[in-house]
Amino acid sequence: xxxxxxxxxxxxxxxxxxxxxxxxxxxxxxxxxxxxxxxxxxxxxxxxxxxxxxxxxxxxxxxxxxxxxxxxxxxxxxxxxxxxxxxxxxxxxxxxxxxxxxxxxxxxxxxxxxxxxxxxxxxxxxxxxxxxxxxxxxxxxxxxxxxxxxxxxx
Numbered sequence: 001x002x003x004x005x006x007x008x009x010x011x012x013x014x015x016x017x018x019x020x021x022x023x024x025x026x027x028x029x030x031x032x033x034x035x036x037x038x039x040x041x042x043x044x045x046x047x048x049x050x051x052x053x054x055x056x057x058x059x060x061x062x063x064x065x066x067x068x069x070x071x072x073x074x075x076x077x078x079x080x081x082x083x084x085x086x087x088x089x090x091x092x093x094x095x096x097x098x099x100x101x102x103x104x105x106x107x108x109x110x111x112x113x114x115x116x117x118x119x120x121x122x123x124x125x126x127x128x129x130x131x132x133x134x135x136x137x138x139x140x141x142x143x144x145x146x147x148x149x150x151x152x153x154x
Contacts, residue, residue: 029095
């Protein structure tokens with residue numbers, strides 16, 4: 001089995017190792033948001049997943065723990081673009097917005113369009129019927145705020 005590296009991720013059932021890392025992070029953040037488990041317990045649980053080794057483990061850990069540790073600041077960054085209180089978000093949308101906000105703020109090597117596209121795909125896979133549109137709108141506004149020079153160049 002090919003080992004996932006940041007430069008050339010392996011494919012997991014047609015999904016990149018980075019996408020699998022984000023899928024696991026959504027599951028972990030959902031568990032954290034709904035069940036209140038700490039990040040280490042969530043990570044330990046997810047490491048037992050059948051295809052965990054197909055994920056970009058480094059990215060998974062960075063996103064999961066980074067989103068948990070920086071949740072208050074990340075929420076503050078995207079809250080002004082919401083049309084409702086954060087408490088009214090579904091846990092899935094909330095988790096995806098935390099991932100997108102984390103990547104936009106802290107993973108500048110990932111183009112903002114990739115961050116938004118990946119978040120939209122996560123919302124299509126895990127969220128409600130129209131949730132992906134909401135996630136797209138919020139992250140699009142956040143990207144314009146956090147990465148104004150990058151967004152302006154395109």
